[in-house]
Amino acid sequence: MLKKHDKLDGIQYIALISSTIMGVIVISLPNIAIESAHEGALLSTIMASILATIFAVSMNILGNRFPKKTIIEYLVSLMGKPLGKSLGFILIIYFTSTTAVILRVFSDALKGLLLHNTPLEVIMISMLLTVVYLCLNGINGITKLSELLLPIIILSLLLVIGLSASNFNFVRLRPVLLPSLWQSIKAIPNLASVFLGYEIILVVTPFVARNKSTIPNTLIGIGIPSVLYILLVIMAIGVFGLRPTQQMNYPTITLARRINFPGAFAERFDIFFVMLWTLAAFISVANFFYISSLSIVRLFTLRNYQPFVYFLAPIVYMLAILPQDLPEIKLINTYVGYLGIGISVFAIGLLVFVLISGTKEYENG
């Protein structure tokens, strides 16, 4: 009865994917969409979400072929040891740097929004320590927490979206309804990185219960953030207009600030929303941190990942503290995003290769 870990059921799998995707980016999403696609913001977001869904589903199919292995292990069995291990190493670099970038972006935003006088290091270290505490509980702790926090995150976003409806003006939405197709397509790589987080599928495959197809769950897991993101973009443009939104660093927060409950205890809903957003940021940092430490362990074929949690924490901290200023962070963020898209494309290539060569490893095999 006291098993080491239980298999993840459908809802847990969904929660894991959705909560990893919905992270820090939530507060600046409309800004990113407009900055990279201008009039094509809405169309581009929709197309990017479709692209992300394709990536995620192909990763899922790839995982189905190797139900007992993470990508680190089946890369080795597909490509041989030297190549497979070095590709695995690139993956680890990607996961670790993503963790660091999310952590840094989160800390910067939090410092700007809530804690103006608190040193950045304090925010980062306190966050990282909490992440380490969670990761010591293993995959079950992480999924259960995702399950617990995801409804709160979704509700808080829906609340912001729903309560902003009174400020919504349809006229402002007009420019994005007829976008130029080329502009939208050009922005897709940039916007697809917003949906990054689904790569967790590559690593958690061996923990998922396989009594039913996992693809519908992947679709729901991607679908929840997609719908929320699209609604968010629509709402931000509808409330502020295209150009003003582009000027805002954190349009979602501004959206929340505009809300006023009549007769409530809280005047500035945005402060409360930042608190809830902390939960979203935390769980996505934690999930990335966990998959990076798990990948390291799998790469070196070790049994116990817990020492690596302690080992990884200072590295992530160093990486996160490295960038000097905001433009530098943005640049690194973009590059890491491209790396993520590259890995997604690579996963599709790998899937095609596996499908053609017909490699298959069954659960009992």
Place this chain on the structure above:
Amino acid sequence: MKIISKNKNPKNLEVLEDNNSTGLKSEEKVDITLSKSTIENLEKFKAFLEDSSDAVFREFKLGSQGIPCALVYIDGLVNSEVINESVLKNLMYEITMLERARDQSIQVDNAYEFIKQHAVSVGEIAEAETLDKSMLMVMSGEVALIVEGSEKILIVNARGWPARSVSTPDTEGSVRGPKDAFTESLRVNTALLRRKCKDPNMVIKTIKLGRRSKTDVSYVYIKGITDPNLIEEVEKRLNQIDVDEIMETGQVEQWIQDSYLSPFPQVQLTERPDTTISNVFDGRVAILVDNSPFSIIVPAGLYQFFRAPEDYYDRWIISSFLRFLRWSASLLAAFVPSMYIAVITYHPSFLPTPLALAIAANRVNIPFPAFVEVFLMEITIELLRESGARLPKAIGQTIGIVGGIVIGDAAVRAGITSPSMVLLVAITAIASFVIPNYSAGIALRLIRFPLMILAALLGLYGVALGFILLNIHLVSLKSFGFDYMTPQAPLLLQDTKDWILRLPRHFLWNRPASIHPLDIDRMDQDPYKENDNAKKTR
């Protein structure tokens, strides 16, 4: 279970086995095998019990042959009427009549059998082949009858000791529903449970725990509903307890819980038979300890501590509202003090301007930062609660008045705290008392303090971190291997019907799936359909 498994060295295992075979340990060397001689057997009892003034040794001669016999019992644990009327009178007086009527005299070699068959008119008797077994029976309130010529000792049940009668529950009062509560006597408690469930599949197993106290510990479950793995785990954990004395359910709880590093209770304690039995019906195991008016229910989930017994007796809309109230109250009790600190210290713009101004005006003359103010007041209210808890009722009320009204008012007038602070502390205190379970309420009140420190250090971000830390702790907790945060994490949709909402009885057709009952259906899933079919066949 870490502590217990650490104790598993060979030496303790030996003791454990001794413990299970009710091993008798004496400071002096006594030959504990029984002999055929009454005098010798009596001497063996006396070796242990001679110094105890409550031990009674009654020697007498049986029948016309004058066979030496003896009774050994502990005065106060036995019903002397039963001994006098059903044992001594029969053996000393009626038996000679019997001899005369049958025209045969009892001999030494058939005396034991004859007494067992014809002379002792008591319902429950037993035989003991060893001294330690009979000694244990005597110490539990039975009467040992030693007969010359037999190596066995007849154990006659004449238990009867002063016990509190069944009364109303002290800590779990209810407006609706039965008003009986467990007492200190295990037999009475099991009878209270049997009265509520006549299914012969309900098993009440009893083991003896405690090397010296030999306390009866019973566990109750329903065969065919409860997960066999759970029963096995309960048995395993109970049998691992190896201490000198077991005084109370709380001690057993501490030995069998999963994590001793958590303020949260991992088993449910209740003094209500109806709560116990309804949990047993759900597929849980109840553990009763002799001398304790509480039962332990395992496994426990956090949501169980927010349920009151009336929830199932009242209308579902009312119950659901009350449960929602309890959950919000618990959030309020845990997080409002820290939110207040964070908002006042770091983000005063969070509040609407008039409210912020009102609080600021209140706080103008307060010499302390918000954290110190809240901390002082929260400590005060905990002091009041603790001092009032064990005082006699009349003085307890005085403490309430002195503490609540006089201190609160005086603190405000003295300029130590602001009126809004007193209001806040009072509201959180009331909210924390809404939680029906005592230990869960204490845990919630306790976590306020670390949260307050986090809020003082990091503002609302600290509160959010505290919320995350609390939830990490909660999801990592297990109760007998079952998840503590069901049905939230892992989410079990079918269990959410009886979670924050308590849906109408018709919808609660399944037992909680989180504890893997063998038989998940509590009733037919669609009773109306069944009725329709019945009509059709008619």
